[in-house]
Amino acid sequence: MATETIIKSCNDIITVRNFNAWYGDKQALKDINITIKENKISAIIGPSGCGKSTLLRSINRMNDTIPEYRISGEICFEGKNIYDSKIDLTIYRKKVGMVFQKPVPFPMSIYENVAFGLKIHGVKDKQKIDEIVEISLRKAALWKEVKDELHKSALTLSGGQQQRLVIARALAVDPEVILLDEPTSALDPIATQRIELLLEELSEKYTIVIVTHNLSQAIRISDYLYFMYQGELIESGKTSEIIENPQNQLTEDYLNGRIG
Numbered sequence: 001m002a003t004e005t006i007i008k009s010c011n012d013i014i015t016v017r018n019f020n021a022w023y024g025d026k027q028a029l030k031d032i033n034i035t036i037k038e039n040k041i042s043a044i045i046g047p048s049g050c051g052k053s054t055l056l057r058s059i060n061r062m063n064d065t066i067p068e069y070r071i072s073g074e075i076c077f078e079g080k081n082i083y084d085s086k087i088d089l090t091i092y093r094k095k096v097g098m099v100f101q102k103p104v105p106f107p108m109s110i111y112e113n114v115a116f117g118l119k120i121h122g123v124k125d126k127q128k129i130d131e132i133v134e135i136s137l138r139k140a141a142l143w144k145e146v147k148d149e150l151h152k153s154a155l156t157l158s159g160g161q162q163q164r165l166v167i168a169r170a171l172a173v174d175p176e177v178i179l180l181d182e183p184t185s186a187l188d189p190i191a192t193q194r195i196e197l198l199l200e201e202l203s204e205k206y207t208i209v210i211v212t213h214n215l216s217q218a219i220r221i222s223d224y225l226y227f228m229y230q231g232e233l234i235e236s237g238k239t240s241e242i243i244e245n246p247q248n249q250l251t252e253d254y255l256n257g258r259i260g
């Protein structure tokens with residue numbers, strides 16, 4: 001990504017600027033301006049249909065394949081507009097990984113799932129791959145549970161284990177940012193708690209952005225909140241400050257369960 005124009009005012013790891021998105025005639029995001037802070041957990045919250053997933057997916061250019069989807073504005077990663085035609089998406093997605101609501105392990109072994117991205121990025125040394133698989137599974141708090149059955153099918157794992165496996169797979173390629181779209185909504189409370197603890201640990205080294213409709217989860221784990229409503233960003237800031245003293249009536253209504 002060396003040849004793209006550096007945008008000097010994009011100082012944070014991710015800056016979304018004057019960003020609009022449409023599905024056909026329907027405008028899903030309206031003039032979004034946010035910055036994401038490095039090595040923090042940022043939670044995007046708001047009622048169903050407000051555009052949370054669209055924003056998160058746009059940060060990873062996941063909506064590029066939707067024919068009627070179009071955007072205007074910029075999303076900068078480390079100062080470069082990711083919608084610049086010169087951006088190498090494979091390299092970008094190595095740095096900015098994505099985890100979805102429903103864990104989707106590949107129908108292969110636990111080991112192969114974690115090693116998959118490494119092989120795509122040309123790592124061939126078996127010892128190196130073994131090492132990274134172990135480190136990634138340890139970081140995802142799954143190693144102890146699977147170390148003796150690495151060659152078993154990933155599909156035999158529980159939902160919570162599968163979600164941690166998918167996180168290990170994202171970590172294996174050494175990302176800087178991990179985007180998670182409702183990562184615990186398909187999990188039971190204990191599996192959810194494990195993922196929340198894991199995200200807190202990971203935020204020491206990685207920048208985490210999570211979309212969640214679970215307000216108490218957002219309050220529990222996030223450093224920064226971004227409240228959206230009907231495609232607009234209504235309020236953002238430090239979680240503790242927004243909870244204690246929301247500046248916008250809509251935010252207050254959402255926090256008090258009056259909209260949602």
Ligand SMILES: Nc1ncnc2c1ncn2[C@@H]1O[C@H](COP(=O)(O)OP(=O)(O)OP(=O)(O)O)[C@@H](O)[C@H]1O
Nearest residue numbers: 023028046047048049050051052053054055066213
């Ligand atoms: N692929 C698509 N095609 C057309 N419209 C879409 C598509 N995906 C989302 N939308 C619309 O864009 C708007 C924002 O949707 P989005 O999924 O981003 O909201 P959300 O806040 O993540 O909702 P939820 O919490 O229910 O997942 C909604 O009106 C939705 O119907």
